Amino acid sequence: xxxxxxxxxxxxxxxxxxxxxxxxxxxxxxxxxxxxxxxxxxxxxxxxxxxxxxxxxxxxxxxxxxxxxxxxxxxxxxxxxxxxxxxxxxxxxxxxxxxxxxxxxxxxxxxxxxxxxxxxxxxxxxxxxxxxxxxxxxxxxxxxxxxxxxxxxxxxxxxxxxxxxxxxxxxxxxxxxxxxxxxxxxxxxxxxxxxxxxxxxxxxxxxxxxxxxxxxxxxxxxxxxxxxxxxxxxxxxxxxxxxxxx
Numbered sequence: 001x002x003x004x005x006x007x008x009x010x011x012x013x014x015x016x017x018x019x020x021x022x023x024x025x026x027x028x029x030x031x032x033x034x035x036x037x038x039x040x041x042x043x044x045x046x047x048x049x050x051x052x053x054x055x056x057x058x059x060x061x062x063x064x065x066x067x068x069x070x071x072x073x074x075x076x077x078x079x080x081x082x083x084x085x086x087x088x089x090x091x092x093x094x095x096x097x098x099x100x101x102x103x104x105x106x107x108x109x110x111x112x113x114x115x116x117x118x119x120x121x122x123x124x125x126x127x128x129x130x131x132x133x134x135x136x137x138x139x140x141x142x143x144x145x146x147x148x149x150x151x152x153x154x155x156x157x158x159x160x161x162x163x164x165x166x167x168x169x170x171x172x173x174x175x176x177x178x179x180x181x182x183x184x185x186x187x188x189x190x191x192x193x194x195x196x197x198x199x200x201x202x203x204x205x206x207x208x209x210x211x212x213x214x215x216x217x218x219x220x221x222x223x224x225x226x227x228x229x230x231x232x233x234x235x236x237x238x239x240x241x242x243x244x245x246x
Contacts, residue, residue: 102208
């Protein structure tokens with residue numbers, strides 16, 4: 001793919017898959033490439049009230065040096081391993097740490113900040129519950145089945161039974177969880193005034209905001225790879241398998 005093929009009518013998820021260095025730009029513009037990746041750049045830009053042509057100009061400026069995509073060429077089994085060993089492992093450490101940090105702040109801050117911190121804590125608790133279900137469903141159900149189905153498609157032995165309908169059901173459930181997670185992240189960003197206090201905060205507050213920013217960035221990338229790469233490829237594999245069984 002060349003720079004000239006990036007257009008306002010390309011799905012935004014495809015742009016980020018082919019050119020990962022565009023991801024920080026969409027983060028800055030608050031354009032949801034993760035859950036709305038199937039929609040065109042034009043539609044996402046217009047929904048955000050931004051001229052899509054101006055985004056194309058910024059993208060062209062970013063694409064002078066083209067790093068190789070990190071995940072796009074992996075097998076599905078390897079992609080699942082990357083997600084577990086990278087994003088899932090990070091989440092399992094970061095979410096409890098953030099909860100502890102919020103508890104310390106709520107104990108040490110004055111009444112002015114307590115309502116905001118209480119709301120942040122509630123959002124984080126709800127999101128943690130969603131993400132724990134998300135990771136459990138993937139690690140115990142979806143990822144093993146996808147790896148087995150891929151092995152069958154490549155001529156491997158049958159092993160445990162694979163049901164494409166179960167994979168499709170898991171993908172549907174996880175897509176809904178992704179939407180709820182994106183809504184929670186948006187609520188955090190609104191509550192923290194787009195993390196605008198980063199420059200005027202110190203101590204635990206500054207640490208909290210920086211870690212919430214990092215959590216948002218990591219989750220957007222995580223959801224992007226699943227919604228725009230893993231899930232479509234898994235669904236295509238299910239369709240091909242079902243066609244062969246007819």
